[in-house]
Amino acid sequence: MTLKLGVPSKGRLMEKTFDWFGAHGVSLRRTGAEREYSGAVEGIEGIELVLLSASEIPRELAQGRIHLGVTGSDLVRETLPAWDALVEEVTPMGFGHADLVIAVPRFWVDVETLDDLDAVCADFRAAHGFRLRIATKYHRLVRMHLTRHGVADYQLVDSQGATEGTVRNETAEAIADITSTGETLRANHLRVLEGPPVHASQATLFRSRRAQPDAAQREAMKALLSRLGVARPAGAT
Numbered sequence: 274m275t276l277k278l279g280v281p282s283k284g285r286l287m288e289k290t291f292d293w294f295g296a297h298g299v300s301l302r303r304t305g306a307e308r309e310y311s312g313a314v315e316g317i318e319g320i321e322l323v324l325l326s327a328s329e330i331p332r333e334l335a336q337g338r339i340h341l342g343v344t345g346s347d348l349v350r351e352t353l354p355a356w357d358a359l360v361e362e363v364t365p366m367g368f369g370h371a372d373l374v375i376a377v378p379r380f381w382v383d384v385e386t387l388d389d390l391d392a393v394c395a396d397f398r399a400a401h402g403f404r405l406r407i408a409t410k411y412h413r414l415v416r417m418h419l420t421r422h423g424v425a426d427y428q429l430v431d432s433q434g435a436t437e438g439t440v441r442n443e444t445a446e447a448i449a450d451i452t453s454t455g456e457t458l459r460a461n462h463l464r465v466l467e468g469p470p471v472h473a474s475q476a477t478l479f480r481s482r483r484a485q486p487d488a489a490q491r492e493a494m495k496a497l498l499s500r501l502g503v504a505r506p507a508g509a510t
Contacts, residue, residue, distance in 0.1 A: 275321040276486065276493040278314065279333055279342035282324035286476060289368045290343050293476075297501045317500060319493035328352070330479075335359040337483030340490060341497075347373055347451065347474035351411050360479045364503040369476035371451045373411055375418075376463040378440055378447075385467050387422040390447070394426040397446065408432040408445035411471070415449040418471040437461040478503075 280301065281287045291301045300315040301322055312322035323339055330344040331352045343366065349356050377384050384393055397405040405427045409415050412429050419427065430445055437457050439445040449471060452458055458465065478501075486494060498504070 276490040277339040279323045279330045279339040281327045334481040340484045346477045363478040366476040371453045372470035373472040374465045375449045379462045379464045391424045398426045404428040406445040407447045408439035409449035
C-alpha cells in the first residue's frame with residue numbers, strides 16, 4: 274500500500290505547500306479537474322497525495338487515515354485534545370505564519386496586559402451581572418491560555434464569521450483571533466494585548482501516531498523525510 278500525504282486542497286496554503294516540497298525535490302501536482310481533489314507525487318515512489326481542507330487534516334491524522342499531513346499548527350492544537358498523543362510534529366515549514374491574539378477595544382486605554390483584562394472582567398461582571406464576552410473560533414487554546422494566566426469571570430462566545438466585527442456589533446466585548454499583520458484589527462478599532470500570543474501558528478508537517486505503516490510505507494516515509502532533510506520522527510521507521 275502507498276503512504277498517504279495529506280495537503281491543503283486550495284488557496285495560498287496549497288500553493289506554498291507545493292512550492293515547499295518542490296524546493297526539496299518532491300513535485301506535488303493536481304490531477305484531473307480542480308474539484309476532483311486528486312493529485313500525484315513525483316520524485317519519491319510509493320506516496321499518494323490526498324487533497325483535503327486544512328481543517329480536515331488534523332482529524333484524518335488523528336484517525337490514522339493519512340500518515341503525514343500539512344496544516345496549521347493552530348488547527349492541530351485547537352481541534353485535537355491531547356494532540357501530541359495523536360500526532361507528532363515533523364518540521365515547521367516556514368510559511369503560513371499567523372498569531373492567535375487577544376484584542377480589546379482601542380479606547381480601553383488602561384487595559385494593556387492579561388492582568389488588566391482580569392481586573393476588567395471582575396469589574397464588568399459586578400457592573401453588568403454577566404461575564405465579559407470574548408468572541409473566538411479557538412475555544413480550547415484561548416481557555417487554556419487564560420487559565421494559565423489566571424484570568425477569570427469571562428465567557429467565550431463562538432464566532433464563525435468575521436470575529437473582528439463582533440465588538441462593533443455589540444455581541445462581544447473583546448476577541449481572540451488569528452492575525453498576520455493586524456490591519457483588520459486596527460480597521461475595527463481593536464488593539465492586541467501586550468505579551469506573547471496565545472499561539473504562534475505556521476504551516477507544519479505532522480505525522481500520525483495512529484497510522485500503522487507497513488514495511489513499504491515505512492521505506493517511503495524514510496525516503497521522503499531524507500529528501501526533505503528532516504530527522505525521522507519516532508515510529509517512522
